[in-house]
Structures are given as C-alpha cells and as structure tokens.
Amino acid sequence: MKAIAIVGTLLLAGAAAGCSNGEQADQEAWSTRSESVLASDLKRPELKVYQPIAEDSSLAAYRDAAVEVLLQAADADDPLLRANAIEALHGMPQYLAPVVRKGLLDANRGVRFVAVMTVGQQRLVELASLVQPLVNDEAPSVRAAALYALNRCGMEVDLTPLADLLFMDSAEVRANTAGVLGDLGNRTAIPMLKVAAKRPLTRADSARKKIVDLQIAEALVRLGRDEEIEVIQAALFAPGDQGEIVALACQIAGRLTDRQALPTLLGLALREGVRQQSAEIRMAATLAIARIDAAQTPLSVPREYVSSPHQTLRAQAALTLGMSGRSEVLGDLGPLLSDPEPLVQVSAAGAILRVRADSPPN
Numbered sequence: 001m002k003a004i005a006i007v008g009t010l011l012l013a014g015a016a017a018g019c020s021n022g023e024q025a026d027q028e029a030w031s032t033r034s035e036s037v038l039a040s041d042l043k044r045p046e047l048k049v050y051q052p053i054a055e056d057s058s059l060a061a062y063r064d065a066a067v068e069v070l071l072q073a074a075d076a077d078d079p080l081l082r083a084n085a086i087e088a089l090h091g092m093p094q095y096l097a098p099v100v101r102k103g104l105l106d107a108n109r110g111v112r113f114v115a116v117m118t119v120g121q122q123r124l125v126e127l128a129s130l131v132q133p134l135v136n137d138e139a140p141s142v143r144a145a146a147l148y149a150l151n152r153c154g155m156e157v158d159l160t161p162l163a164d165l166l167f168m169d170s171a172e173v174r175a176n177t178a179g180v181l182g183d184l185g186n187r188t189a190i191p192m193l194k195v196a197a198k199r200p201l202t203r204a205d206s207a208r209k210k211i212v213d214l215q216i217a218e219a220l221v222r223l224g225r226d227e228e229i230e231v232i233q234a235a236l237f238a239p240g241d242q243g244e245i246v247a248l249a250c251q252i253a254g255r256l257t258d259r260q261a262l263p264t265l266l267g268l269a270l271r272e273g274v275r276q277q278s279a280e281i282r283m284a285a286t287l288a289i290a291r292i293d294a295a296q297t298p299l300s301v302p303r304e305y306v307s308s309p310h311q312t313l314r315a316q317a318a319l320t321l322g323m324s325g326r327s328e329v330l331g332d333l334g335p336l337l338s339d340p341e342p343l344v345q346v347s348a349a350g351a352i353l354r355v356r357a358d359s360p361p362n
Contacts (some may be wrong), residue, residue, distance in 0.1 A: 322351020
C-alpha cells in the first residue's frame with residue numbers, strides 16, 4: 001500500500017503537484033477530495049523551523065504559531081504545502097482570503113483546485129470574480145470546481161458542462177466532478193451519477209476504478225440515495241492488498257458521519273496481533289471515528305506514530321489528533337510544529353487550529 005498522509009481538511013489520494021497530462025494524472029490518482037493528499041517520503045523544501053512551544057502555553061499561543069507556519073507554507077515552493085496551507089486555514093477567515101487569492105492564480109492545477117473549492121465551501125463571494133475565468137481553465141477538475149464555487153457564491157452559472165466532465169475518461173476528473181455534484185446538493189444529478197458509475201474508465205487500473213466508484217457512491221448518499229452507503233461500508237472489509245480502498249472508505253464514512261460504521265471503524269483502529277491493520281488504515285479509521293463521535297476517538301492510535309521515522313505517518317498522526325478537537329492533544333502537536341519535515345509542520349498547524357478551548361479531556 002502506498003503511504004497515505006491524510007493532510008488538510010478537504011479532499012482521496014493524489015499529489016497536489018499534479019501534472020497537466022490527463023493519462024499521467026490518472027496514474028497518479030490526483031485529487032484533493034477531503035482531507036487526503038498522497039505524499040511520498042521524499043525530503044520536502046524546508047520551512048523555517050518554529051521554535052518549540054512550552055507545554056504550559058495558552059491555546060492562543062499555539063494558534064499563533066500554527067498560523068505563522070501555514071502562512072509560510074502558503075508561499076512554499078512545494079505545491080503540496082501550498083495546497084494544504086489553504087485547506088488548513090479554512091477556520092481562520094482573517095487569513096484565508098489573501099492566501100486563496102494567490103492560490104487561484106497558482107501555476108499548479110492541484111493548488112488552483114483547492115483554492116477554487118475553498119471559495120465555494122467558504123462562500124468567499126469577494127473572490128468570485130477571480131474564479132470566473134477558471135471556468136475555462138486548462139484543467140478539467142479546476143473547471144468543475146469553478147462552476148461549483150460560482151454557484152455556491154450565488155452567481156448565475158450554467159452547470160451543464162459538469163455532465164461532460166463527469167463522463168470524461170479520467171479517474172481524476174470523474175471523481176472530482178462527482179464530489180462537486182454531491183456537494184451542490186441537486187438531486188437531478190442522481191441519474192447521471194448512476195450512469196457514470198457504470199461507464200468504463202479505459203486508462204485507469206482496477207484500484208483507481210474502485211476509488212471512483214466509492215466517490216460516486218458518496219455523492220449519491222449526499223443527494224439522498226442512502227442505500228449507496230452499503231457500497232462504502234462493504235469497502236471497509238476490502239482485502240489486505242487493497243489498503244488504499246479501505247482508507248478511502250474510512251474517510252468517506254467519517255465525512256458522511258455514518259454511525260452504523262462505528263463498530264467496524266473501531267475494529268480497524270484497535271485490532272491487535274495478526275489482524276492489526278497498517279498504520280495508515282488505523283489512523284484513517286481513527287480520524288473517521290473522531291468525525292462521527294469525538295468522544296470515542298482512540299487517541300492512543302495516532303500517539304503511536306507521532307515519533308515515527310516516516311514523515312507521512314507523523315503528518316497523519318497530527319491531523320488525526322487534531323480532528324478530536326481536544327485540548328489535551330496540544331502537548332503532542334506542539335513539538336511537531338518544529339519537525340524537520342515541512343509536511344509534518346503544516347499538518348500539525350492545521351490540527352492545532354481544530355482544537356477547541358472548551359474541549360473535554362479524554
């Protein structure tokens with residue numbers, strides 16, 4: 001299984017450093033669909049290492065440090081860092097708009113996609129005029145996001161191009177367009193989503209096809225087809241060689257707050273011995289649990305990996321801890337702000353911004 005770092009608050013698996021060629025994009029499975037960015041263990045360009053924070057510091061001090069890290073990341077050379085910085089700043093509107101404004105003009109299509117989706121999700125109406133030209137962007141996923149953002153900002157926009165995008169022979173574009181249709185909430189999209197689920201993808205391998213199937217199922221559930229949740233629940237039991245599928249199913253279950261999946265997710269997170277899942281799956285399940293019922297979050301799972309030698313696992317551990325929203329995790333997250341790997345710093349910073357001052361202890 002590829003190393004999956006669940007970084008950011010938006011979108012499964014792909015490098016924000018996506019290329020412009022559609023076939024190559026399918027091979028890389030580029031997407032930023034909900035708190036998931038695929039990251040390698042390659043050394044990233046350095047950010048300034050933030051000075052360690054004293055454990056007795058206030059939440060405000062942690063948040064100030066987190067914002068400083070994210071503002072640096074928004075200007076980093078690595079597009080993965082820029083994309084995740086935008087997502088992590090969703091809860092900080094006073095800093096978000098200037099960062100998104102730059103992201104809309106970014107040379108990297110992954111960063112543009114995240115920035116445009118943010119305009120729609122956060123309803124940054126003041127930036128809608130900058131989104132308008134992106135309905136003709138060279139990247140199909142960005143075009144889909146632009147139509148979504150303009151609609152969410154209350155502008156009149158012709159959404160019919162989404163149908164053509166949904167049926168493109170590209171796993172990336174089909175998955176991202178399905179996500180857009182699900183988020184728009186228009187039930188008239190149900191029939192074409194069901195047709196798209198049966199339309200072949202000639203340039204994608206079986207794993208990528210399954211990922212698209214799951215993201216279409218998620219969109220259908222969002223549009224009221226509750227029976228499609230069974231597709232996602234079944235994927236939680238995928239064989240061991242399909243770890244990426246299981247991780248995505250966990251993420252989707254969390255986003256849909258599927259309480260019926262809680263027992264399965266707890267099993268994936270906590271099973272020991274020969275049945276213990278990989279670190280990536282254990283933390284994906286734990287993050288989903290935090291979304292569904294924060295009180296049941298097994299914080300012991302991500303705490304096992306905060307000192308991992310692999311930066312992707314440290315980054316995923318940080319985000320998973322932050323999703324619990326509990327102030328007790330600040331002691332775990334603080335040291336990660338001075339991690340030697342920028343991806344970990346950004347993940348920790350985003351996690352800190354999720355912590356609530358009034359969060360109860362474990």
